[in-house]
Structure formats: C-alpha cells, structure tokens
C-alpha cells in the first residue's frame with residue numbers, strides 16, 4: 001500500500017460487487033454466498049457498510065476455510081482494516097499500521113486495545129454474522 005493511501009486512510013478491501021448480496025436485519029448480517037464470488041478464494045475479504053449497519057464490518061475468508069468478521073474500525077483512531085496476505089493478521093490502513101490477530105488483540109502499532117470480532121455461521125449457502133454477540137471483547 002502506498003504512503004499516500006496510508007496518509008488518507010484508504011483501505012484495499014472493497015465492498016461486495018453485487019450490492020444485493022447482503023442485508024442487515026435483527027442484529028444480524030446475512031450474506032448470500034452465491035452472489036459473492038469475491039469470497040470464493042481463501043485470503044479474500046469484503047467490507048460491509050451502509051444499509052443502516054450500526055458499524056462497519058470486515059469479513060474475510062481465511063486459508064483455514066473459515067470466515068472471520070471484525071468491527072472494521074481501528075482501536076487507535078478508527079481507520080479501516082485490511083487482511084495481511086499470508087498471515088492470520090489484519091492491519092489498519094493508516095500510517096501507524098496497527099496490527100491485530102484474529103482474536104482482535106493488538107500485536108503491533110499504535111492501538112493498545114482490541115477490536116470486536118463476531119461469530120460467523122454458514123447455513124444453506126448463506127453466512128450469518130451476529131452483531132449482538134461479539135467474541136471476546
């Protein structure tokens with residue numbers, strides 16, 4: 001990522017190509033995997049924003065075959081987070097590059113507190129992220 005992008009806090013992760021691929025209802029985000037080809041390859045991620053979501057979400061598909069969801073808001077100054085290729089870490093897109101493990105704990109950078117993680121369940125071709133039951137923090 002370029003320094004200019006870091007200065008302006010521009011992340012690499014994109015929203016879903018198909019806007020109707022996900023919706024928010026009853027404190028849950030529901031995603032239709034058939035409409036999310038960008039999550040077909042391990043290491044890929046999407047960011048979910050808008051649609052009256054109470055907070056931004058980063059959803060990534062890991063090489064372990066599992067999906068992981070995070071509050072997409074760095075604990076330092078609130079910038080967005082991207083996956084770090086080839087690792088099990090996520091990193092803030094800002095200059096200070098706070099880095100977190102998959103539990104949401106900070107492991108380097110300016111952030112001293114964790115970010116929320118959320119359980120993700122797979123069910124009949126859908127993913128469900130429960131926002132009312134964060135894991136750990």
Ligand code: FES
Pocket residue numbers: 074075076077078079092093094095096097098109110111
């Ligand atoms: S906002 Fe993330 S390190 Fe500063």
